[in-house]
Amino acid sequence: DQPAAEAERPAGNMNTDDQSAQSEEPQSRVPGPPGAHFTPAGSHCSSSVSLCAPPPLLCFRSHCSAMNGVPQRGKLLTLDNMNPKVKRVEYAVRGPIVQRAVQIEKELREGVKKPFTEVIKANIGDAHAMGQKPITFLRQVLALCSYPELLKDNQFPEDAKKRAQRILEACGGHSIGAYSASQGIECIRHDVAHFIEKRDGGIPSNPDNIYLSTGASDAIVTILKLLVSGEGRDRTGVMISIPQYPLYSAALAELDAVQISYYLDEDKCWSLDVKELRRALYAARQHCNPRVLCIINPGNPTGQVQSRQCIEDVIRFAKEENLFLMADEVYQDNVYAEGCQFHSFKKVLFEMGPEYSSKVEMASFHSTSKCYMGECGFRGGYMEVINMDPEVKAQLTKLVSVRLCPPVPGQALLDLVVNPPQPDEPSYATFMKERTAVLAALAEKAKLTEQIFNTVPGITCNPVQGAMYTFPRISLPQKAIDKAKEGQVPDMFYCMKLLEEEGICLVPGSGFGQREGTFHFRMTILPPTEKLKLVLKKIKDFHLRFTKEFS
Amino acid sequence: DQPAAEAERPAGNMNTDDQSAQSEEPQSRVPGPPGAHFTPAGSHCSSSVSLCAPPPLLCFRSHCSAMNGVPQRGKLLTLDNMNPKVKRVEYAVRGPIVQRAVQIEKELREGVKKPFTEVIKANIGDAHAMGQKPITFLRQVLALCSYPELLKDNQFPEDAKKRAQRILEACGGHSIGAYSASQGIECIRHDVAHFIEKRDGGIPSNPDNIYLSTGASDAIVTILKLLVSGEGRDRTGVMISIPQYPLYSAALAELDAVQISYYLDEDKCWSLDVKELRRALYAARQHCNPRVLCIINPGNPTGQVQSRQCIEDVIRFAKEENLFLMADEVYQDNVYAEGCQFHSFKKVLFEMGPEYSSKVEMASFHSTSKCYMGECGFRGGYMEVINMDPEVKAQLTKLVSVRLCPPVPGQALLDLVVNPPQPDEPSYATFMKERTAVLAALAEKAKLTEQIFNTVPGITCNPVQGAMYTFPRISLPQKAIDKAKEGQVPDMFYCMKLLEEEGICLVPGSGFGQREGTFHFRMTILPPTEKLKLVLKKIKDFHLRFTKEFS
Known part of the structure; x- marks a missing residue:
């Protein structure tokens, strides 16, 4: 059986671990007795929910199942035996x-x-x-990529449609719902390389060296x-x-x-x-x-x-x-x-x-x-x-x-950032x-x-x-x-x-x-x-x- | 100075490293002489580009800069000194x-x-x-979230608009361009929990236990x-x-x-x-x-x-x-x-x-x-x-x-998957x-x-x-x-x-x-x-x- 004991300790600032500590926790952390049940005062069985909150602010309903008459035993995965690198x-x-x-x-x-x-x-x-x-042009193109039926719609400027069509044509099945190449969509990597070349006064940039992320x-x-x-x-x-x-x-x-x-x-x-x-x-x-x-x-x-x-x-x-x-x-x-x-x-x-x-x-x-x-x-x-x-x-x-x-929506957005409307295009002035x-x-x-x-x-x-x-x-x-x-x-x-x-x-x-x-x-x-x-x-x-x- | 020597070796299947190998490469890999220049035959200085291709298929233009009369020296980061875990x-x-x-x-x-x-x-x-x-309803809502001007548009069904509005209201500044909580948007985590409860015949699911990814x-x-x-x-x-x-x-x-x-x-x-x-x-x-x-x-x-x-x-x-x-x-x-x-x-x-x-x-x-x-x-x-x-x-x-x-667009999409159109909603039949x-x-x-x-x-x-x-x-x-x-x-x-x-x-x-x-x-x-x-x-x-x- 698992000998783990659940530690009873103050639920403190989760970011205060000593960065220089090695793979073991400081000795000063004394584990509680076996079967000890960590219960932040007043926090359990409330139905309230909060975002990203640390232990004292949360209700752990499954944790609270210990109250259903079944004694709560030590956990398999605890602060003491988890990945020490993650703790740091x-x-x-x-x-x-x-x-x-x-x-x-x-x-x-x-x-x-x-x-x-x-x-x-x-x-x-x-x-x-x-x-x-949000910048209008970016979001227009994203809407067009998301729902290409809108390409038939007259309310979108031609340059936005053109950009969306080009991105869609580079996608598997012409859908931003397809996986792209792992390094990123090829034509977008080309656009990024051109953007860098232009930014850097013509110093060459190779699309093979671009990785979208x-x-x-x-x-x-x-x-x-x-x-x-x-x-x-x-x-x-x-x-x-x-x-x-x-x-x-x-x-x-x-x-x-x-x-x-x-x-x-x-x-x-x-x-x-x-x-x-x-x-x-x-x-x-x-x-x-x-x-x-x-x-x-x-x-x-x-x-x-x-x-x-x-x-x-x-x-x-x-x-x-x-x-x-x-x-x-x-x-x-x-x-x-x-x-x-x-x-x-x-x-x-x-x-x-x-x-x-x-x-x-x-x-x-x-x-x-x-x-x-x-x-x-x-x-x-x-x-x-x-x-x-x-x-x-x-x-x-x-x-x-x-x-x-x-x-892929992030890749599409990046494409617009590196290839924004040009002076002769209808969206240029607003952009x-x-x-x-x-x-x-x-x-x-x-x-x-x-x-x-x-x-x-x-x-x-x-x-x-x-x-x-x-x-x-x-x-x-x-x-x-x-x-x-x-x-x-x-x-x-x-x-x-x-x-x-x-x-x-x-x-x-x-x-x-x-x-x-x-x-x-x-x-x-x-x-x-x-x-x-x-x-x-x-x-x-x-x-x-x-x-x-x-x- | 850096003593690294660039290894000369056949560019082979990049996935054949022995998984059981420990942190060192097998001894049989003999590094080439210092300054040796690895040049896949016929592959350099071509302007062609391919997707995710391994060395023999690529042009490495910056690599080829070695041809500009400057002797190429050993690299700092090589197959021999990079992270061995990544190699495996x-x-x-x-x-x-x-x-x-x-x-x-x-x-x-x-x-x-x-x-x-x-x-x-x-x-x-x-x-x-x-x-x-793509499923029409999903993409309609995504287009609405991307470009909320479309909420004024009569071509979108009311349930799609309602979903988009709810998602936008849960976003910082009502924009899917804002960061969400790291665990995911709160109302979407609630929808996921409801979906799980329904799927599992009423067994409770706590939104605090849901992490979007x-x-x-x-x-x-x-x-x-x-x-x-x-x-x-x-x-x-x-x-x-x-x-x-x-x-x-x-x-x-x-x-x-x-x-x-x-x-x-x-x-x-x-x-x-x-x-x-x-x-x-x-x-x-x-x-x-x-x-x-x-x-x-x-x-x-x-x-x-x-x-x-x-x-x-x-x-x-x-x-x-x-x-x-x-x-x-x-x-x-x-x-x-x-x-x-x-x-x-x-x-x-x-x-x-x-x-x-x-x-x-x-x-x-x-x-x-x-x-x-x-x-x-x-x-x-x-x-x-x-x-x-x-x-x-x-x-x-x-x-x-x-x-x-x-x-966030992926979070929005997930919300629609766990909370699809209901029988009394206009998009239900098509969906x-x-x-x-x-x-x-x-x-x-x-x-x-x-x-x-x-x-x-x-x-x-x-x-x-x-x-x-x-x-x-x-x-x-x-x-x-x-x-x-x-x-x-x-x-x-x-x-x-x-x-x-x-x-x-x-x-x-x-x-x-x-x-x-x-x-x-x-x-x-x-x-x-x-x-x-x-x-x-x-x-x-x-x-x-x-x-x-x-x-």
């Missing part, structure tokens, strides 16, 4: 603070009195959820999977920025690779210094095998836009140190600050001459979820691999084939108007956010040069830090209090990583301008109140 | 035979003369690609991820049927879990015998820690439908032996044979009484890709977890949150007509396939009781086996020859597993009836010719 995964962007936000929303719907009437979720770059309207996250994890190997001191090390987008640390935990942290320079607008890369790399060589360098440009959560010089330095460093480059460029259209410009890693690589362009191995990632379209729900994306060994590429193709194909409006509003909100935050004593905020986030630094009084240490990291304590008092959901800086002793939060700049002003004012008032309360 | 992954359904089929299609387009005019791809369960038309494959791999742990003799063992759907073996290779094979009984219509489960389990306990039992019902690739008694026996076995049950039930509507009926594992589990229903830990999987809808491209699916430890469930929720959410026609045609083709194959000397075929495939056994002459052994497994040799001579693409039985010394292939029954008859005739003629040639 953390993902703050949808962590406990978001779960609490969802619960508060429910309480509001049920009439519970709060100091606010709605929760504003500025935790995630989800443009449509913040009220941004389920959002950029899917492609990023896939490339990391190929690169991870070794045990002990030979374990693959992957360099990621601090602060970082936590997909990276989560994927490394799951793949059991070594995270090598390099710090962005907050005092210099979150810029990247090759000296810091070198420091981090040389230190890491003592205990692992560094093989990969990940860059996010424009930055998430930090919003910086890398200069051409910086990118050149990074490429030179990658070549000298034999590192595979991963360039996360999903915010490539989101550049706002004067004097800033997006330079793709591929373009800079090829401009550095054949000594670089034929040697540096690289993958670059893009997505339909960000930029002006913000179509997160479709999970569209692509990667371009450069200088990848043909045998490894065959393995990559094999690996992606196991999941059959990326969602450009909608696109420009979205990007102009974002630029305005980027400026507004920086300006207002920098008027608040105790908040300092770098310019939001690009992407969709601000990552301001907050001074927390020592008393608040001491108070928080009883149960939470200080910036989580701050953000939770902000959520409870003002109904604003942010993500604590600790979810992205930050220099020891500093505190931040990430906030999207996506709310509509008037709402963003309100959010900024509420945060300002809260910060002043918080500072006073703990002084 | 095999997925025959989209393996080398399909890549050859795609190449032949291209040759036909280019005017190359062949003994046939089209390639018929009966290798994968892709209904729309085989000409099946990116097709069933995604959910299956996610559950396996939770369950895998341990090293050496403690490594998690997972029982899978032979023949199996190769997603399972591929996932186990990638997760470094131990595959425990149990054989289905071909002589008894591919039925499952608990004695065989016990044999396999007890043998495996000598070298690993068996924790999971995977069942596919109706069967893929074998098409059997399990009896209620068999399911009860399996559940009892799982409970006695402390195994987590994974029930792959994606073909639950695809049951054709008289006397056969689909019984869900959950229903049988709950009918066995609280001693079972409160204890056996289980996950059941479903998909929008099969049944009558065949909407593979949308990557919709769900799983229901039963009796899962609440703390493990919180880890599951955390894990799925890293990938943000399943594609039922379309649904019935698809399932009736499949039933007819299932029978036809069995009948015709069994008239061929050297082919024996069990009844296709359900699912979408036949897995007939083929007798191969010894001379053919000897001939094949020079480079291929014999059934791959057979299927490749069939593809070259008749233009029919099947998957060799070796891709699914089969008893030593037996040979099979998997063929879908999806081609339209007239085309299916042609396919069956061509295979018959080929088989007779093949047998004669090698006798």
Whole structure:
């Protein structure tokens, strides 16, 4: 029989496992007696349902079947015997603070009195959820692809019909319900290659090097999977920025690779210094095998836009140190600050001459979820691999084939993003108007956010040069830090209090990583301008109140 | 500097790595001299493009940049230093035979003369690609969700509009372009739970136990991820049927879990015998820690439908032996044979009484890709977890949150599948007509396939009781086996020859597993009836010719 005992323990923050822990849980976790029954107070046999909530917020009806007179025995699959790599995964962007936000929303719907009437979720770059309207042309073509009967309909412009027909002709049985090739629909990969060539001033792009994906996250994890190997001191090390987008640390935990942290320079607008890369790399060589360098440009959560010089330095460093480059460029259209410009890693690589362009191995990632379209729900994306060994590429193709194909509606959407209406086409004017409006509003909100935050004593905020986030630094009084240490990291304590008092959901800086002793939060700049002003004012008032309360 | 040497070796079948190999490649693979340049003859610098093709069929333009006068050095990432677990992954359904089929299609387009005019791809369960038309109601609602302007349009029935409005209201910003909750849109999880309750005669289903997914494959791999742990003799063992759907073996290779094979009984219509489960389990306990039992019902690739008694026996076995049950039930509507009926594992589990229903830990999987809808491209699916430890469930929720959410159009589609038009709604008659026609045609083709194959000397075929495939056994002459052994497994040799001579693409039985010394292939029954008859005739003629040639 199974000797498992069900552990009785406080149902805590599910993201607080120590990332450096090895495959065993800390000894301090004492399992309960055999047959112990974990019952969060007041939570069972209620018929209520909440989204993505952690144990104390949920009703587990099947769990409650233990009340039917049958004694509940230990489970086969428990926190103690499950995959330890999965336990080490953390993902703050949808962590406990978001779960609490969802619960508060429910309480509001049920009439519970709060100091606010709605929760504003500025935790995630989800443009449509913040009220941004979809781009008409994209959605017209998607409707036509979904229900081709509409091709007979006069209300759709000819260019939308043409695009839909071309996509449908490339689909099995002319249906987006057929599987595509695992690498993505061939004509869409061609369109992506043309888009890249045009973007990069004519530098060639080979459709064979394009892999469509389920959002950029899917492609990023896939490339990391190929690169991870070794045990002990030979374990693959992957360099990621601090602060970082936590997909990276989560994927490394799951793949059991070594995270090598390099710090962005907050005092210099979150810029990247090759000296810091070198420091981090040389230190890491003592205990692992560094093989990969990940860059996010424009930055998430930090919003910086890398200069051409910086990118050149990074490429030179990658070549000298034999590192595979991963360039996360999903915010490539989101550049706002004067004097800033997006330079793709591929373009800079090829401009550095054949000594670089034929040697540096690289993958670059893009997505339909960000930029002006913000179509997160479709999970569209692509990667371009450069200088990848043909045998490894065959393995990559094999690996992606196991999941059959990326969602075809997302592939179709990506096709429209890389092949938008042209000046001589009927949808061009509307398309450009909608696109420009979205990007102009974002630029305005980027400026507004920086300006207002920098008027608040105790908040300092770098310019939001690009992407969709601000990552301001907050001074927390020592008393608040001491108070928080009883149960939470200080910036989580701050953000939770902000959520409870003002109904604003942010993500604590600790979810992205930050220099020891500093505190931040990430906030999207996506709310509509008037709402963003309100959010900024509420945060300002809260910060002043918080500072006073703990002084 | 990087000491890597690029290996020079024949570009072979990329799926032939020995699955039992440990983390190192066999010693017999000798790396080439440093700087050796791997150049598949005649393949580089051509501008042609092919889909998912292995090295010998591709042009690697960036690879060819080595010809620009710059000596090509060893790659950072090579077959020798990449993730060995990924190398061990095999997925025959989209393996080398399909890549050859795609190449032949291209040759036909280019005017190359062949003994046939089209390639018929009966290798994968892709209904729309085989000409099946999408169900009107599903696509109408998807078009409305994609482009809500159409809600003003009188051409759409009211029930389609109502469904679309309900889905949109549940989306952030009323857009399917917003991220959903990671577990899936709440109202859709409710609809799934109602669907399960109705299907299972009222046995309760809790929406908190429903996780929407990116097709069933995604959910299956996610559950396996939770369950895998341990090293050496403690490594998690997972029982899978032979023949199996190769997603399972591929996932186990990638997760470094131990595959425990149990054989289905071909002589008894591919039925499952608990004695065989016990044999396999007890043998495996000598070298690993068996924790999971995977069942596919109706069967893929074998098409059997399990009896209620068999399911009860399996559940009892799982409970006695402390195994987590994974029930792959994606073909639950695809049951054709008289006397056969689909019984869900959950229903049988709950009918066995609280001693079972409160204890056996289980996950059941479903998909929008099969049944009558065949909407593979949308990557919709769900799983229901039963009796899962609440703390493990919180880890599951955390894990799925890293990938943000399943594609929202796929979630919307799933909602329509679990909540189809009702008898009092305007779309009901058309919906039922379309649904019935698809399932009736499949039933007819299932029978036809069995009948015709069994008239061929050297082919024996069990009844296709359900699912979408036949897995007939083929007798191969010894001379053919000897001939094949020079480079291929014999059934791959057979299927490749069939593809070259008749233009029919099947998957060799070796891709699914089969008893030593037996040979099979998997063929879908999806081609339209007239085309299916042609396919069956061509295979018959080929088989007779093949047998004669090698006798």
